[in-house]
Each structure stands twice: as C-alpha cells, then as structure tokens.
Amino acid sequence: MDQTEALKPKYSTEKVPVIDFGPYLAGEPGALDRTAREAGEASEYLGFFFIKNHPVPQDLIDRMFAETARFHALPLERKLEVKVTPAENVGYLPQGGQTQLSYSKLYGESKHPDRSISYFVRKEYPADHPERLAGRPWVSNNRWPRDLPGFRETCLEYFTALAAVARQVLTLHSVALGLGRDTLTQHDAFCKDAYTLRLLDYPPRDPALEGQWGIGPHSDYGYGALLAQAKVPGLEVLTRANEWIQAPAMEGHLLFNCGDFAHRWSNGRYRAAPHRVVNYSGVHRNSVVYFVNPRGDVSMDCFASCKSADAPPKFETTSFGEYITMLRKTNHTLKD
Numbered sequence: 001m002d003q004t005e006a007l008k009p010k011y012s013t014e015k016v017p018v019i020d021f022g023p024y025l026a027g028e029p030g031a032l033d034r035t036a037r038e039a040g041e042a043s044e045y046l047g048f049f050f051i052k053n054h055p056v057p058q059d060l061i062d063r064m065f066a067e068t069a070r071f072h073a074l075p076l077e078r079k080l081e082v083k084v085t086p087a088e089n090v091g092y093l094p095q096g097g098q099t100q101l102s103y104s105k106l107y108g109e110s111k112h113p114d115r116s117i118s119y120f121v122r123k124e125y126p127a128d129h130p131e132r133l134a135g136r137p138w139v140s141n142n143r144w145p146r147d148l149p150g151f152r153e154t155c156l157e158y159f160t161a162l163a164a165v166a167r168q169v170l171t172l173h174s175v176a177l178g179l180g181r182d183t184l185t186q187h188d189a190f191c192k193d194a195y196t197l198r199l200l201d202y203p204p205r206d207p208a209l210e211g212q213w214g215i216g217p218h219s220d221y222g223y224g225a226l227l228a229q230a231k232v233p234g235l236e237v238l239t240r241a242n243e244w245i246q247a248p249a250m251e252g253h254l255l256f257n258c259g260d261f262a263h264r265w266s267n268g269r270y271r272a273a274p275h276r277v278v279n280y281s282g283v284h285r286n287s288v289v290y291f292v293n294p295r296g297d298v299s300m301d302c303f304a305s306c307k308s309a310d311a312p313p314k315f316e317t318t319s320f321g322e323y324i325t326m327l328r329k330t331n332h333t334l335k336d
Helices: 031-045 058-072 076-080 151-176 260-265 320-330
Strands: 018-020 048-052 091-093 098-100 117-122 196-202 215-218 224-228 235-238 244-246 254-258 275-277 285-292 332-334
Touching: 018 031, 031 048, 031 151, 058 117, 058 151, 058 196, 058 224, 058 285, 117 151, 151 196, 151 224, 151 285, 260 320
Parallel strands: 018 048
Antiparallel strands: 048 254, 091 117, 098 332, 117 196, 196 285, 215 275, 224 254, 224 285, 235 244, 235 275
16 A cells, blocks of 8 residues: 555545547448447546547557656756746746636545646647647747657657647547537638647655645536546546546547536536546656647637527527636636
C-alpha cells in the first residue's frame, strides 16, 4: 500500500464504456451507424468512453510521453523561457499557475493550488501562411524550448494524428445526432483544427495537504478531449449517481470525454461530466491531453437536430471565445 492509499475515496463499480473503432475505420457495412449509436449513448449517459483500435501508432504515443517527461525534467529556468503569456495560452504553465474552482462547492474546495504543471501546443502555421498573414484569431505562436531536438517534431506529429481522431469522433457524433455524416467536420467551428495539446506533469500528492488536487473537479470547456493512456492512474470521473469512478489506464486505448460545448450545442443531450485528477501514486504522473475545442469566434445556440418547438435551446448563443473568457473570471484562478 502506498503512503496515501488510506486517503482514497470509495469508488463506484460503474465502468467507462469501451467502443471499438476498428470496424468503422475499416468501412465495414453498418459499422458507421452502429459505432455512432454506441458513441452517442456513451456521450449521453456518462460523457466518457474509451476508444479501442484507433489509428494512432503506439510508438507515437510512447514517444509523446517520453518527450513530455523530457520537457518537464528541464531546469525550471529553461522552462520559464517559454512561459505562457497573457496574450496566448501556449507554452509552459508552472505548478500552481491554475487552480480549478468549477465544482468546488459541490465536490470539495480546492484549499491549495492545483498540483499540475503544463505545456501547451496549438496548430503550427508557417510564417508565410495566408491565415497567419491575415491575423486569424485561431493562429497562435507556439513557444518551443531551445536545445531540445525532436521535441517540436514529435509534438506536431502527435497533434496531426490526434486531429484525425477528433474528426472521426465528430463524424460519429454528427451521425448520432442526425445531422448528416460530414456536418460537424465541415462546420466553421471545427474546420480549422483550433485544438490544443496539453502535456501535463503531476507531482505526487502531498498527504499533509488536505483538499489538494492534481486538477480540481471540473468539466472541460471546449467540445471534448482525447486522452492518451498514462502508465500511472489518477483520473476520476463523476457518475450520474454522484459517485466517482477511478478510470483505469488502458494501454492501447484513447479516452474521449465530452466538454461543455458538446453539452451546450447538443442542447443538454451530451453530458459534460465533472472529473478530477489526484496522484496517489507517490511518483510523478505524466498525462497527454488533446482538447477538441471549437473555433473561438463561432457562435451558435445548438445543433438544428437538437431543438424544436417542444425543445427550445436551453443555453444562450455564445462562442467558445466568449465562454472561456467568462469562465476564466469565475471558474479558476490564474497566477501571474
């Protein structure tokens, strides 16, 4: 038993669904509709599901975890050279730089800064790219660490691979919601891959600090997230029965969860489940998260198939950019 085993809560016996993408990706007859139905049901009930037989090579996932550990092992002064700026959320966010407050009144107050350290990457645009030259709001300036050969290349390779999986999930959701196969992948909200890759390091939990999380209970702000499977568990998901599941670390799988905009744009049909991270292991835990965020400037109340005269929109029309600006003022603290 590790030093914090006694501090763990009692967990639900409910399981995170596992969905096999293999037949769907192979184009087997009927597999698209069947897989879409499974993804839709999982998104409605728990809001999380594992993806089996996805197209991302395990070698690439392993290399991404190795590069994540290599970055976080750099001396602090090296990492601070690429610290996030007030203008753009790319680069290094030190420990204590962000503390979630989203569900603190319901599931325990964050009494200490969240015990997480992050590095953020956005889609890379060359200096002469037309959208960079036009000053598009979804074009960011990635802050790469110096003298770390292979790091940038692996991040961008992984970013591209996960963008393909994001499109596969959006296709399934589009079919499940009755929108037409290509509606979401071709929608203005998603056609520019305005996604974010987050490389996380969670130091071991300090057993002396009650009320400290790796990341406090929250729901993701964007449409959803894709998580590569860490070797060390720590993710916990709240069920509809208000019980916590300790999500297993399932090698060879990806984990998808719906975010606030999947919930809002499906008119409440898809569940943005509260979740948190607590590192009880006694060792550092790395995590690689790919946020499937919509473009920040696209406003919508909800998808056409999710509203009617009997089911009017439950949420006001807003863009992701407007929404996240509001949440940053109320749902977490940021350290300068």
